[in-house]
Amino acid sequence: MAHVFKTTAYTNLEDFVYGKALKPVVLKNGMVIGGGVLYPEINFTLPPMLITKETMSDVMRNYRDITTGICERAKELEVPGFVAEIETLPPMTENPQWGIEVCKTVVDIIKEYEAKYKIKGAVRITPNDIREGKELEHMWRGRHWDSILETFEGCAMTGADLMAIESVGGKETHDEAVMYCDISKSIFALSVLGAKDMEKLWTEIVRIGEKTGAVASGDTACGFANTAMVLADKNYIPKVFAAAVRVVSAVRSLVAFEVGAKGPHKDCGYEGVYVKAITGTPISMEGKTAACAHLSHVGNIAVCVADLWSNESIQNIKLLAGMAPVVSFEQLAYDCRLMNRAMETGDSLLLRDLHADSDSYYDPQAYVLRPDVVLEISKELVKAETHYERGKRAALLAFEHIRSAHENGKLRLDERELSWLDNLSETVENLPEDLEEFIDSVMDDCENLDPEKYDM
Amino acid sequence: MAHVFKTTAYTNLEDFVYGKALKPVVLKNGMVIGGGVLYPEINFTLPPMLITKETMSDVMRNYRDITTGICERAKELEVPGFVAEIETLPPMTENPQWGIEVCKTVVDIIKEYEAKYKIKGAVRITPNDIREGKELEHMWRGRHWDSILETFEGCAMTGADLMAIESVGGKETHDEAVMYCDISKSIFALSVLGAKDMEKLWTEIVRIGEKTGAVASGDTACGFANTAMVLADKNYIPKVFAAAVRVVSAVRSLVAFEVGAKGPHKDCGYEGVYVKAITGTPISMEGKTAACAHLSHVGNIAVCVADLWSNESIQNIKLLAGMAPVVSFEQLAYDCRLMNRAMETGDSLLLRDLHADSDSYYDPQAYVLRPDVVLEISKELVKAETHYERGKRAALLAFEHIRSAHENGKLRLDERELSWLDNLSETVENLPEDLEEFIDSVMDDCENLDPEKYDM
């Protein structure tokens, strides 16, 4: 049975800082994530190319070159340890043997460098969640579901240290919610559909972890909250909406931990800060160094309580200095050096707060990532009993904190954001208490949802 | 007549910090460089393409898109001000009207954003120094020389705020010095040939500045010291050699200021920290965020006393987030936000030292950029009377500081670096006192040097 967190793991703001987690994760090679050192987590993807049987050798060459380049640079810069994340591309989940072969390639090179040069490296495998589109039979059975689990298990067996995913339960509905800035539908997608799917999926991933020794790490609401963030960044939707979606997404992402995930939560889920506050597990985060993958308004504040520091994703293309993944890796390594130096000198809280304060005035999405705000909201959030109640409360807490920060001159908001803030708050306040009533009121309006695929 | 600096402008380490210079530079739009705020300086170049009459419209489109992208992001992130550097490519110096047109395009867009949205932007023009190759007639006359001055003057008239260059006087000789790690030849190339050329060239640039109102800013020894750094980074030459070249290059780059340059010194000359220590003028520096252009071992320490923070150069190609120059700009903007926040809270010295301490143990090239080391070396350096004496002393001071840091456990050096350190020191100690004797002893061995082009 799922364990529901009723209190936050952190109670004291002074303990809530980057590089240290209450429940660190120890890897096979001795690396401790959240054990006092902030490590870089490097992400990468292929340059423009097709992935087919015919191009597979070229695909492999790319992954080999990327990994070798990163390991070489880790050696040069004497990085104390690092994580490499492989996010499989859709054809690699559809053909699990491809994803597993890529994983093996990366793992083997990292282990070779570890043996030769004592560079500690770990691999996070993140199968692309292919449970979307017209051919999907069901969320929890059929070939899509089987391929995902097969990829997890195969990669874990081949030496991946961490298992993660950006699962898409509820995403078809959330895509609609984002376009219309429909906060009710967003809460439905995240805390009803998403939570329901997460429980099924993560029960399986945790089981694979127990069987293989790989760590069931975490699941980001990337397709939900980051989609909203990117649209807000283009001024397509209000930032207050995106900020609320971020906090609501924590309710969904927490479900992995309710059924046994151990962290580190994956990089592209900024809701990880809430996960860390509530569970005490370490998290990966991405900020300014991930500008290669998406611009954002949270470039500095994202590092405040991170245990891994990531670049999100970069194509294997050449920049003037060399291949782009190596460039990103170097940037992350220097960021981490600075943070770790401050840890050594006892200045980590000061550095955390400089990062937070430098961003939080300019954008509500940054404001709701402030460590103090995260802790306050988390403490209130865990008091709600069900996922639905938590979803509602998350949105309301976000709106409250944003409003009062604005009133107190701690947060600048455009005029047109303010009217959205009022309307959105009102909508959430008027949502029904009863879950069934809520589902009935929202579901009819969900064009893209096929409830049968969720056994609803 | 040239003014020779006999004392350092800074005497106190507590005053020597990023964002503040003793002699700030005030631009036409009111931006003050070195006046208490660290600003981003964005650099960019074209994607793979030829520059010809036929491609000129495509060239212009690139510069227009780059500048618009940067200005848009500056607006979004509420950047307090920025500098955009245009480094002309060789054909744009050879055809000054092309370089001037590019400059006008960039200036116009920036001024438009300034007028519309109050975003303060400035332009630094850096003509590519084309005085190289078989067709060169003479360093200080003929079509190459004329084109460079024409580019400066034309761009200054069209609205460029700052004039800079990476001049190449002595580079043909230094290229040989670097390959053989010949420190005598390096001192000859930098403090004899380089200094001689700088005096001629910068007298002209300062004159153009007086005539047009553009600021004669500075001249980096990029082709000298950065070439050494990049080769050292590939493990092609010893790091102690590259570190010494860096300090010697300060003697050369200082010449611009002896004849009237005002700063900010250009980004890719890490010797700028010595220039700032001695002259009190502001400087631009580049570090981890310039990893796109070249990897380095000075990613954090480079920011310690910077007044502008730069990315060196990035092609206008697409990353997942958008065009690469915009990505770099965002990264710089966040770095600056953090540094500026610490300035506001009175923590700038602490943050400076965290950056310095995080890098300086790992590489002698980083060690000689430590603010304390820079100030100590600078104080000794200015006691020498001639450029040649300063060149020798610069190398010896670098070696001394590196050796004692290593002995005191403050700097890690590979075994094979140590024997080079001894040999190189010995070589410099044995150089003749007399300049003419020195020149005679080195010049014969300079294969690529044509002394007539230097009136020698």
Added chain:
Amino acid sequence: MKILEDISLAIQKGKARDVKQLVMEALEMGITAQEILDKGLLDGMGKLGVRFKNNEVYVPEVLIAARALNNGTEILRERLVEEGVKPIGKVVIATVKGDLHDIGKNLVKMMLEGAGFEVVDLGTDVSEDEIIKAVQQENPQILALSALLTTTMTNQKVVIDALKEANLREKVKVMVGGAPVTQAFADEIGADGYAEDAATAAEVARSLI
């Protein structure tokens, strides 16, 4: 004319019921459907589109206006046929094979409809065969292709090649877009147009017909 201005304003405010009412009044006043469409409904969408491009309104506002637009054109439909008025152009839109990203395509669709185009949406993960079939059946002036991955953008080229193969390339203009796509890539694969984002997609489409 005041009533056309009122229709335009009602569209901009997303007031579907007002639009319906006003369009009926306008028809009763004897104004042609063509004029109501151009100077009322599409004028409103055009103005809203400009405000969207200038970051003055958000997507939901545009979507709500688009619904109001639909309400208006619904009423006009018969009359438009009678008057022999055709939409300014027809677009078939799809996210290419292997790519399930929907939102970018939907935003472009929204902007195109707002500009008066008739849009046939084939959805996501659409193979070149399905696209060819749709082009044959729908006979659009424009085919708009979206791709969000570096590993699917090449399928935009696959579609263009398939169009050539099927002798359809001359019959339809192809515009492409998506995060990793650039003007240079569009040129390279022989597309006719490239839209950097949804806000500019309508302009690009207009320039192609």
Added chain:
Amino acid sequence: MKILEDISLAIQKGKARDVKQLVMEALEMGITAQEILDKGLLDGMGKLGVRFKNNEVYVPEVLIAARALNNGTEILRERLVEEGVKPIGKVVIATVKGDLHDIGKNLVKMMLEGAGFEVVDLGTDVSEDEIIKAVQQENPQILALSALLTTTMTNQKVVIDALKEANLREKVKVMVGGAPVTQAFADEIGADGYAEDAATAAEVARSLI
């Protein structure tokens, strides 16, 4: 044979005088020039090349060894001709038009000579016409092109096209390199080989002949 090992060692240590002395001794002992070259001189350079690749020695050490190598081959030259021994291959090398970067090219040259290639260096900023002329005159197996700027790398393609034009493309293998150049670019412009850095250039050249 001990003396060949000694020659190899003297090369690795860059002891030009010792090399000279030892090569003469070896000749007196009746060892063929071919053997002295392969098992002495080039063996030494080969071993040093491996240490260079493994970051155990620096460029100056390799350059000094290359000088010692020259000292040795100088003495052998006549005898090599008598024995009919040819260099393992001839390379024409240049930095392309518009590009004045010298060092990268020189490093590649150093590694190629160390591997026993005869190298004709055309310098920097070399036009396609000059390159064509050199290929016609020198008749090399390999043409090596360097470019350091995004705005000159395209001139590598210009040279390859000019080779085709002059009906020389089949007669010479082309290898390319330089900071902005990639394997993908090399493939795209139809080069035969791509060297990521100086250390791998010799291997690539060897694989081409």
